[in-house]
Amino acid sequence: MEYQISANSRANQDAELQIKEANINFGTTAGTANILPNPAELFLGAFSACMLKNVERFSKMMKFSYTKATVDVHTKRLENPPRLDHIHYDLKIYSTDKKLNLDLLQKNIEKHGTIYNTVKLSCTITGTIKKV
Secondary structure: OOOOOEEEEOOOOOEEEEEOOEEEEEOOOHHHOOOOOOHHHHHHHHHHHHHHHHHHHHHHHOOOOOOEEEEEEEEEEEOOOOEEEEEEEEEEEEOOOOOOOHHHHHHHHHHHOHHHHHHHOOOEEEEEEEEO
């Protein structure tokens, strides 16, 4: 499996990713720092998307139902050298299904998530999964 995206920017303007049929604007200027996502936030978005995709994937394999899943991700940027040091996630699964095994779901997400496994090679990851 291979992936490809395109991105572009213009001097003194913000930038855009083209991924399949989607365009995603992101900030590269000070003027939109509080409006558009920055590269670190896009990175955390990819991490979150990986987790949510795997919730859907494993709901089929583990045969549980859910109505919604949400994830909050937090990290801190270190300065020298600039990097993200530790990522913490809180994943909530909205479900009344008694077949939902949270420990197994977390194990599967952490073992089979492409972005998750890529990130854990460079920084620590901790997190919780709760049924709501």
